[in-house]
Structure formats: C-alpha cells, structure tokens
C-alpha cells in the first residue's frame with residue numbers, strides 16, 4: 001500500500017523486506033544493500049537479469065568509503081558538487097558489498113539521493129539501500145507512488161509516498177577509466193554540467209556488447225504500446241491512416257490532427273519541465289489502448305540529449 005509511515009518502512013527494511021522509495025529522479029525498489037537475500041528478492045521482483053548490477057544509495061558522501069575504495073580525486077570533486085543529487089558514480093567496491101549487487105564486477109555504483117523523506121529514511125538505518133528503479137525490467141520507470149502501485153500492487157507491502165519526482169528521469173552514471181571520467185548513462189544531470197566540473201568526459205553509452213551500464217541496453221524504458229520517434233510527427237502520422245494514435249509532443253499540440261490524444265511536455269519549451277513530465281506522459285499514453293504512440297524528438301542539446309536517449313530506447317524494437 002501507499003504510505004507516509006516512515007516507521008513502518010524502517011521496520012520493513014530492518015526485517016530484510018523490500019519497499020519502494022521516492023527519489024528526486026524516479027522511485028526505487030529498495031532493500032538492505034548488505035543482505036544478499038534482500039538483493040536477490042529485488043532481482044526476482046523486477047525480473048531483472050542477474051548480469052545487470054544495482055545502484056547503492058548512501059546517506060552522505062562521508063559514507064562513500066564504506067562501499068567504495070581507491071576513490072579518485074575527481075570523484076570527490078563530483079560528489080561535492082552534485083551530492084545529494086542525481087549523479088551515480090561507478091567505483092571500486094569494498095568487500096562488504098555483496099557480489100550480487102555488482103553482478104560479479106569489482107565495481108559498485110553509488111549515489112546520495114536528494115529527497116527529504118528518503119534521506120530521513122537513510123539516516124534512520126545503519127545500512128545503505130540497494131535500489132534499482134521500481135519497474136519491471138525494461139518498462140517505463142515510475143515517477144509517482146501510483147505508478148509503482150500499478151506495477152507491484154500485490155508484491156509490495158509498502159510504497160513510501162514522496163509525491164511526484166522532481167527530476168523525472170534516472171541519474172546520470174559516470175565511471176573512471178585511466179583516471180579519466182567516462183559517461184555510462186545519460187541522465188538528469190546534463191553532460192555539459194559534468195564537464196564544467198571535471199573537463200572532457202568520454203561517452204561510453206553505446207550498447208553493442210555486454211553493457212557496462214545496462215541502462216545502455218538498447219530497448220529499455222519502453223511502453224507496452226508500439227512507439228515511434230520522429231522529428232516530423234505530422235509527416236509520420238500519414239503513414240498510419242485510420243489508426244488510433246497518441247502523440248507525445250515537446251511544446252505544442254498539432255492543430256486539426258486526427259489523433260486520439262496529445263501530450264505536451266513543456267509549453268514554454270523548458271527541457272527540465274519536459275524531463276519531469278516525460279515518464280508520466282508515457283505512462284498515461286500507455287494506458288489508452290492506442291494502436292501506436294508517436295513521440296517528437298527534442299532539441300539535441302543539454303538535457304535534450306538525455307531525453308532523446310530515453311525516447312530512442314523506448315522506441316527500439
């Protein structure tokens with residue numbers, strides 16, 4: 001059930017059970033990061049392949065050494081700049097982090113989330129929380145407690161309600177290779193913002209081989225409804241006469257369009273607002289029993305790059 005009862009949620013986690021928690025990016029499916037049984041249950045519930053590692057959520061940068069080691073200078077700099085916040089760093093892991101979390105790798109992904117309820121929760125626990133996004137593997141991430149309920153109503157006792165997520169897409173993931181910062185997943189901090197702090201960052205977000213960060217997996221974040229992405233939505237619509245079409249548009253609706261339903265992400269053309277609305281709009285469109293969804297490609301700069309990344313993955317076959 002959806003709750004704001006922090007005490008009940010704390011008890012549940014201490015008893016090695018799972019709960020859904022709000023973060024500023026998306027809701028997470030959380031369990032004790034030091035308990036293998038809890039972690040195993042996360043993979044089962046999400047139907048997530050065991051090769052796809054989880055993110056560990058800590059209460060502050062001061063705790064970083066409890067899960068990670070050999071921490072590069074630039075990682076401290078990034079932590080100071082962006083934590084609490086939507087930056088995940090992949091670092092060498094401490095032995096006490098179970099292998100299951102990191103899918104057998106010797107690294108661990110870690111971040112400090114920026115949500116008052118979840119920070120309060122972390123401060124009440126003496127262990128960090130492993131938490132992937134609270135959706136079945138491959139589907140759209142949840143940005144409200146209601147979204148989580150729609151996925152896991154019968155499997156979760158508690159969904160901690162922290163309102164709708166401020167950022168609306170997942171954290172940006174970086175790692176360190178040969179002392180350089182590399183980007184594994186575009187996310188709610190733009191690449192420009194990160195480069196402003198640490199200089200040039202090498203993108204490593206392709207998905208041809210075993211994914212370094214399977215946020216990279218080609219088809220991901222996908223609605224059940226067949227979805228297309230286009231710069232010219234009106235043109236693409238002509239390829240689908242007499243079909244029940246839903247549109248996901250950046251700034252304005254199409255006039256006179258024979259569409260069943262239209263979602264606009266930000267009338268003022270603000271990419272942060274579009275980001276906050278993206279998954280909720282996709283969830284709504286996906287509920288409408290449409291034949292197809294056509295999404296409009298966003299301007300490819302700043303956060304637009306992250307948003308297009310999610311839309312591209314949502315539209316892959």
Ligand code: TXA
Pocket residue numbers: 023025026027028029052053054055086088090101102105107108109113131132133134169170171172173184185212213214215216
């Ligand atoms: O915003 C977020 O990051 C949300 C909230 C709940 O914190 N979490 C999230 O988790 O998006 P998830 O599991 O859906 O995505 C985690 C990503 C995956 O792409 C995974 O492959 C990558 O992090 N990852 C985890 N550990 C890694 C590691 N050791 N090396 C490389 N990538 C890793």
Ligand code: MG
Pocket residue numbers: 132133141
């Ligand atoms: Mg996910």
